[in-house]
Amino acid sequence: MGETQKALYHLSIKEAGGLIESRQLSPVELTRAFLDRIGTVDEELSSYVTVLPDAALEQARVAEAEVMGGRYRGPLHGIPVAFKDLFDTKGVRTTAQSRVMEHRVPDTDATAALRLREAGTVLLGKLAMGEFAIGGMKSLFGQARNPWNVDYATGGSSSGSGAAVAAGLCMGALGSDSGGSIRGPSALCGIVGLKPTYGRVSRYGVIPLSWSLDHCGPMTWTVEDAAIMLQTIAGHDPKDPSSSEEPVPDYPGLLDRDVKGLTIGVPRHYLLDSNAGVEPETWASVETALAQMEGLGAHLEEVHIPSLEHAVTANTIIMLSEGFAYHRANLITQPEAFGDAVRIRMYLGSLFSVSDYLQAQRVRSKLKREFASAFRRVDTIAGPTKGKPAGLLSAEGADSIGVMGRPSFTSPFDQTGLPAISVPCGFTQAGLPIGMQIIGKPFDEITVLNVAHTYQQHARWYERRPIP
Amino acid sequence: MDTPLTAVIGRLLDRAGLKPTQHEIDDLASFLEGYQERLQQLHAIDVENEEVAGVFSPRWDADA
Numbered sequence: 272m273g274e275t276q277k278a279l280y281h282l283s284i285k286e287a288g289g290l291i292e293s294r295q296l297s298p299v300e301l302t303r304a305f306l307d308r309i310g311t312v313d314e315e316l317s318s319y320v321t322v323l324p325d326a327a328l329e330q331a332r333v334a335e336a337e338v339m340g341g342r343y344r345g346p347l348h349g350i351p352v353a354f355k356d357l358f359d360t361k362g363v364r365t366t367a368q369s370r371v372m373e374h375r376v377p378d379t380d381a382t383a384a385l386r387l388r389e390a391g392t393v394l395l396g397k398l399a400m401g402e403f404a405i406g407g408m409k410s411l412f413g414q415a416r417n418p419w420n421v422d423y424a425t426g427g428s429s430s431g432s433g434a435a436v437a438a439g440l441c442m443g444a445l446g447s448d449s450g451g452s453i454r455g456p457s458a459l460c461g462i463v464g465l466k467p468t469y470g471r472v473s474r475y476g477v478i479p480l481s482w483s484l485d486h487c488g489p490m491t492w493t494v495e496d497a498a499i500m501l502q503t504i505a506g507h508d509p510k511d512p513s514s515s516e517e518p519v520p521d522y523p524g525l526l527d528r529d530v531k532g533l534t535i536g537v538p539r540h541y542l543l544d545s546n547a548g549v550e551p552e553t554w555a556s557v558e559t560a561l562a563q564m565e566g567l568g569a570h571l572e573e574v575h576i577p578s579l580e581h582a583v584t585a586n587t588i589i590m591l592s593e594g595f596a597y598h599r600a601n602l603i604t605q606p607e608a609f610g611d612a613v614r615i616r617m618y619l620g621s622l623f624s625v626s627d628y629l630q631a632q633r634v635r636s637k638l639k640r641e642f643a644s645a646f647r648r649v650d651t652i653a654g655p656t657k658g659k660p661a662g663l664l665s666a667e668g669a670d671s672i673g674v675m676g677r678p679s680f681t682s683p684f685d686q687t688g689l690p691a692i693s694v695p696c697g698f699t700q701a702g703l704p705i706g707m708q709i710i711g712k713p714f715d716e717i718t719v720l721n722v723a724h725t726y727q728q729h730a731r732w733y734e735r736r737p738i739p
Numbered sequence: 740m741d742t743p744l745t746a747v748i749g750r751l752l753d754r755a756g757l758k759p760t761q762h763e764i765d766d767l768a769s770f771l772e773g774y775q776e777r778l779q780q781l782h783a784i785d786v787e788n789e790e791v792a793g794v795f796s797p798r799w800d801a802d803a
Binding site: 578581584585588599602603606614615618619621622626627629630631632633634636637640671672673675676 | 748751752755756757758759763766767770771773774777778780781782784786787789790791
């Protein structure tokens with residue numbers, strides 16, 4: 272199989288998939304390039320908690336034999352991927368980065384992991400994360416570092432997924448998102464992260480944080496790659512009670528629409544509230560991106576969502592109450608096995624009343640109705656993914672429960688279940704990435720993907736890489 | 740520090756079978772004091788006839 276000009280670890284899934292299909296690129300050669308890259312770069316980044324060199328090379332050899340034998344499975348065949356360490360992987364330790372599950376080895380795959388396996392992907396390993404998708408710095412393994420500047424954090428909780436994709440340590444990753452854990456690290460690490468509609472991707476085999484808020488989705492370098500991964504992992508799963516039977520469209524095939532005539536709603540009343548804390552540099556990048564989309568033919572319109580200001584409170588109550596219910600037995604029998612941040616956040620979850628929880632769920636329903644009303648006038652809603660860029664790693668974890676009250680632009684879409692993507696939209700003066708979030712109607716991932724893809728192809732931030 | 744709020748928190752956690760340190764109880768009390776206003780605001784929202792959308796289904800799974 273032949274050579275390509277770009278470093279193999281900087282190819283997109285789309286590019287590598289095309290080369291594998293045409294037999295110009297060997298899955299074994301590609302996998303070796305990623306394993307070598309992990310060996311040289313990840314000591315500093317700590318994005319992986321488990322690397323599987325032997326198993327990955329064996330999977331790559333199988334993929335290569337299949338391709339050469341005319342049994343090409345599709346655009347993910349032979350593509351090296353990695354999963355946040357809460358996706359169950361058969362025979363491979365899956366810990367949620369907690370001492371509570373330090374020796375846990377599942378005997379089945381999570382549905383999303385299984386679907387990627389069946390698509391012929393090569394599993395490079397498991398990725399670092401905030402403990403139990405909510406934890407701070409003290410956990411079973413070290414915390415991932417931001418490839419754009421290793422003194423800075425990646426955001427959480429899919430921290431390793433964000434760092435690994437950005438640094439070219441895997442071509443695509445799986446993350447989970449209950450308050451922004453796919454989109455946050457994606458924004459802070461300068462990659463694309465898609466939280467699909469609730470129910471679109473199975474949660475089966477994914478260690479839960481909050482059953483009614485948990486979403487799973489792809490984290491990739493390009494929007495096109497996110498569409499390719501979503502195509503494989505989306506779809507009904509009888510093993511997940513919240514899984515939707517909504518038909519799955521051809522995401523990559525429909526990624527050909529522009530933004531002409533689309534109306535993009537901007538909830539400025541919420542984003543620019545003095546309590547929201549959006550830094551001027553972040554807002555300027557998002558405003559520039561919105562103006563560019565206007566230039567590409569979209570219309571911008573102010574949207575007003577009255578209950579947005581209460582969304583963070585409702586999300587905190589729901590997430591911690593459900594989280595406590597899941598962890599209660601272990602918190603009683605082995606509290607010392609939890610990191611300090613997770614333990615105290617779960618204790619807080621035990622203190623909310625049933626009345627608090629039910630009111631939070633009712634506010635959630637009201638919020639959903641308000642978004643439904645706004646979406647009668649607009650096709651998507653957009654704004655910053657995070658109000659500020661990555662913070663210094665040394666400042667992380669200083670406030671274990673205070674962070675629960677901070678404003679969030681991502682958590683309302685976990686509550687409403689709406690599809691939302693983060694796409695890079697610029698850099699700070701200090702060279703840290705800024706992300707823009709685009710939100711769509713339920714199960715309308717294709718519009719979200721198209722808007723993000725059109726913007727990404729126009730702005731071309733993907734040409735800038737953190738580590739050569 | 741022993742205050743009426745820390746005492747209540749300690750009793751509630753104890754009832755749940757949890758054994759927090761005094762430092763954790765103090766942190767929780769400090770957080771909840773500041774959070775009280777948010778909880779009041781949440782409960783003050785007029786949610787009209789909104790019902791909680793549960794996932795309960797009376798249908799039997801094929802493998803149940």
